[in-house]
Amino acid sequence: MKISNPVDVPVYTVAGSETARQLPEWLIRKRKRSLKQDPDFANRVELLQDFEFEEASSCVRVSEDGNSLMSTGTYKPQIHVHNLPQLSLSFARHTNCLNETFLLLSQDWTKSLHLQADRFLEFHTAGGLHYSTRIPRYGRDLIYDRHSAEALIPAAGVNAEGSGEVFRLNLEVGRFMKGFEVDVGGDDLTTAGAGALQGGIAAGSVNTGSIAEDSHNLCAFGTSLGTVEFWDSRQRSRVGTMSPQDALDGRSEITALTFHRSGLELAVGNANGRIHLYDLRSPVPLLKKDQGYGSPVKNLIYLDSAVSTRAQTSEPKILSADRRTIKIWDARNGSHWTSVEPAVDLNHVEWCKNSGMLLTANEGRQQHAFFIPQLGPAPHWCSFMDNIVEEMSENPDDPSAFGKTPGGEVYDNFRFLTTAQLKSLSLDHLIGQTSLLRPYMHGYFVAQKLYEEARLISNPDLWQEQRQKSIQEKISKERESRIRGNKKVAVKVNRKLAEKMLEREEKAERRRAKRVLERGGDDDMETDKAPAVGAVDEAPKPVKSVLKDPRFARMFEDEEFEIDETSHEFQAVNPSTKFPKGLTVVEQEELESQKGSSGDDSSSESEEERARPSKTALSQDKNRISTSEYKKSGHKSQRGPQMVVSSSNRKPRQSRDQTFGSRVSKLKDRRAPTSANNTVVGERQITFAPAKMQKKPAASVSEGQRHDRKDRRSASGNVFRKM
Structure with missing residues (x-):
């Protein structure tokens, strides 16, 4: 926007021939790229879309509700209607003859009466031309x-x-x-x-x-x-x-x-x-x-605004316009207030009520829009104009700018400090003594150079701290660029479950991406295809993640939903948690033997059943060396001689007393055994006899036939010959 009449009352040219240079139509396409570097083109403000006619405009009016704008012009003769809240052109309608003037009969643009240059009166509605009649002489x-x-x-x-x-x-x-x-x-x-x-x-x-x-x-x-x-x-x-x-x-x-x-x-x-x-x-x-x-x-308007602002003056004003200039003056004594002189001749001027916006119909291609902040606020459909004007008030050409300094020097290269911060830097003695401190609100603006020097004087070791800080920033930046491992899940409860689910989702995402790359198509297209009749859908549509589902949010936030891994239900569903992960079969057997030799007779399993490796332990790690392979490799067992259990009689064991006192009382009442194996209370005595391992004798084989080859099948079906 350009500022005109900067003496007393500034006028901002929002749209018109003065805002940007006009180019021939045949040069527009060529110079589109070069216009990016043009400051006039880059700083333009396009208030309304297509607020122009191909040759000239004759009349412009704003509806009473303030939401529509209608203007007429040439050539070709046409009517433009703009939607002001959308800042865009609603439609353009052509007429048979030039339009002299028109009126809006309704609160909006839907009903209008147009006086044509060929002595016709045309009534237009939202659907188009409704009726036309002719008058005896030119209006x-x-x-x-x-x-x-x-x-x-x-x-x-x-x-x-x-x-x-x-x-x-x-x-x-x-x-x-x-x-x-x-x-x-x-x-x-x-x-x-x-x-x-x-x-x-x-x-x-x-x-x-x-x-x-x-x-x-x-x-x-x-x-x-x-x-x-x-x-x-x-x-x-x-x-x-x-x-x-x-x-x-x-x-x-x-x-x-x-x-x-x-x-x-x-x-x-x-x-x-x-x-x-x-x-x-x-x-x-x-x-x-x-x-x-x-x-x-051409125009006389009483500028009586019902909305007042801080910058607006309360004296009544009159707007008068001819083809050369627009003047606003005091209605009481006729003193000049402000004026606008466009570069082209004016045909009509329209004032947006209760605002400082002026719209014109003129001989140029572009219609003009002027904004005067001291006349009134911006209309509701372009309220952002107030903010733009406030930003431009720092311009030295604007009399309401702050100070006499050039634009951009008010707050650039300055730092705001409070009184406490000035005392910490030992600059409080400058308050009220020099212009180096500019008071503003509850503090002062200090030049950035002075602030740095005072900071170094008050803290001589500052350069070392700054050096350590810069080194730490470089290290952290390098760490950020590294490839990270597993992603950390930001949950409070059930972290292991969340990490497991996240890992499963990542695997599914990698499989889906690999499948899409193999097909060579778009992911959206592949997922949208419906499966054929009788075919199995190999790639189901991705389901919403449980971690992002609000229905299960409390499962990972509330401690009442925490999973107890030591419970019987959890171990029944996850049997791998009973034993430590990563043990070999030999280590597992040793662990079982230690449990069996602890003297706990309450176990219902025999010693031989305990010595057998469990199927779960065998299925946990297939890469470990099994017992049979360990023996075949020539290693001897470190467990010593095997213990053979012998018993004269097998009866089901009775339930043992639970308390220690009951067990002691029974030990006192025991009598001497009557025989070597039997006791008074009916128990049995068990002895362990160590025995060495012996090789099995080789089976006797007849001279004419050998049966030591297991892979060879006998021709005879009589099994007694082999005995």
């Missing part, structure tokens, strides 16, 4: 009386009686009513009263009109004769006539009229660029204002 302006639902069209020329006419089209009845006959002078444009020839070249006209719809609903019409006639819409009669005169050039054509909201004040603009402010109760103007360029005044 100059368009006014809508909401109280009587009538469209008033001031026209050029005179009727059969030699008077100018304002056509009345009643929209409720759907037909023309008797118009207002306004005196527009004779053929010489100097004599008053009727007498002009109908269709004459020098015939007068009713140029413009205005209606005080917020108060007494009085209609005012400005004529080419330089007079203003007031008509009462209820009685359809003339109320009075006013003749604004200037000492320099006398009476001139009235080109602009507007009522104040109170209805007691009227602003009149003529073809010589002069504005007269009248009180309806007095024929003498309150003040006179010269636009300065001698061009006809």
Whole structure:
């Protein structure tokens, strides 16, 4: 955005011909890449999408609800409607002829009345052209009386009686009513009263009109004769006539009229660029204002905002615009407030109510948008403009900028310190004594260079700390670049289960990625394919992870859901947890033998059953050396001679007393045994007789046949020959 008029009140040009250089259409495609380096193009703000016409625009209006914007232009003749909350163009509609002016009849854009250059009035709705009718003579302006639902069209020329006419089209009845006959002078444009020839070249006209719809609903019409006639819409009669005169050039054509909201004040603009402010109760103007360029005044707007801001001034303002400039001045004394001079001629100016935004229809291709923060806040559909303006306030060209320093020097290379931090650096003696400390809120801004020097003086070993810190940062950066191992699961409870599930998911993901690479297709396409009839789906769709499922979140967070690995239920489901993982079969046998020789007679298994390796232990580690392979390799068992159990009688053992006292009492009552093997209480005495291992004798084999070959099958089926 560019700033214009930086003297008193800054004006920001948001959109228009001044924001960026215009390029020929045949150069746009060529210079698209080079425009990235163009500062004018890079710093542009595109407020509304396609807020332009191919040649020029004639009129622009904002709807009463503030959500729509309609504008007309050429060439080709067309109508643009913008959706303001979306900052985009809704649609473009073409017409048969150029548009002079238009009005929005509804709160939004859906109903509009357009005055065409070929004497047609067109009614447009959301669906398109609804109805069109023709008027007898060319229209100059368009006014809508909401109280009587009538469209008033001031026209050029005179009727059969030699008077100018304002056509009345009643929209409720759907037909023309008797118009207002306004005196527009004779053929010489100097004599008053009727007498002009109908269709004459020098015939007068009713140029413009205005209606005080917020108060007494009085209609005012400005004529080419330089007079203003007031008509009462209820009685359809003339109320009075006013003749604004200037000492320099006398009476001139009235080109602009507007009522104040109170209805007691009227602003009149003529073809010589002069504005007269009248009180309806007095024929003498309150003040006179010269636009300065001698061009006809096109627009007069009372800027009465209902929303106030800190930067906004409370004095009433009036906007006056001709084809060269837009001026805003004080309504009380006529003092200049601010002005805008676009690079192209203006056709119409629209003010977004209760804001500081001005939109224009002009002769250039791009329509202009100006934002004045002191006039009002940004509209609700572009509230971000306030933030952009605040950022640009640091520009030295803006009078509201902070200080006189160049832009970007206010906070760059400065550090904010509190009073306690200044005391720790021994800089508190500079407070209020020098400009090196800039007070701001609860602290001070200190130059970064001064801060570094004071920090080194207060802590001489700072460079060593800084060096250690930089070394540690490099080491940590190198560690981050290394390939990490297993991922750590961030859970509070059941970490082993979570790691196991995560490892299973990673394996499934690797298998799926490998399968997709083998097929050479996209993963999404492969998963979306439905399996054929009767075929088995080898790659099921991935299921949502349990770790990420909120239904099982408490399982890994609440301690009440912690798995007890020592419980019987857990060991029944996971039998591998009974024995230590990684033991060989020999070590397992030794562990079993130690348990068996502990003197616990409550075990129901025999010594031979304990000596056998369990199937679970054999299945745990197949890479370990088994007992048979250990013996075949020539190693002897380190367990010593085998112990053979002998018993004279086998009976089921009785249950042993549980308490120590009961066992001691029984030992005292025992008597001497009657025999070597039997006791009084019916127990049996067991002895262990060590015996050496002996080789089995070789079986006797007949001379004619050998049976030592196990891999050879005997031809005879008689098994008694082998004995």
